[in-house]
Amino acid sequence: MxxxxxxxxxxxxxxxxxxxxxxxxxxKSETASEGTTEPVAATNVDLSHGGWWCVEHGVPEEECALCDKSLVAKFKEDGDWCDEHDRPESQCFICSPKRFDKFAATYEAKTGHKPPQPEE
Missing domain, CATH: 1.20.5 (Single alpha-helices involved in coiled-coils or other helix-helix interfaces)
Known part of the structure; x- marks a missing residue:
């Protein structure tokens, strides 16, 4: 007893x-993306679209040509384009998953945590 x-x-x-x-x-800053309540590593960084990190594509929002189509012309002009996957070559983790490492390092430097894996 x-x-x-x-x-x-x-x-x-x-x-x-x-x-x-x-x-x-x-x-809200700890959700993986808009419309979901899946938690990610605790940070004070807004991870939803509109924040600084594009969770869906694994790059900073300001560099995400998949979300911001106005960036496409500049990437193409610079010769940084993967025609096969219709995205910047430097952000084509399909052709080379190792390319994500550069963006992951930026995320880790800012947050102290590993970034969520890109959804696409």
Whole structure:
């Protein structure tokens, strides 16, 4: 009987602790992208579209030609274009997954965490 009380007390304490941590870490800046509540590594950086990082494509928003079509002409003009995958060659992780490393390093330097893997 005493063992059951101890286990119940520990379980209650653990539940309270987990709940407190969940509430403390619950804010929009910690969601993987708009419309989802999947948590990513705790940061103070807005990861939704409109923030500084494009979670969907794995590059900074300001450099994401897949989201901002106005950037396409400049990438093509600079000879940085993958015709096969219709994106900048420097951002074509399909042709070379290692290209993501440069962008991941930028993300890590800013946040102290590894970036989420690009969805596309």
């Amino acid at each position: 005493k063992m059951n009380w101890i286990l119940a007390t520990r379980a209650s304490s653990l539940t309270v602790l987990v709940g407190a941590l969940a509430l403390a870490g619950c804010n």
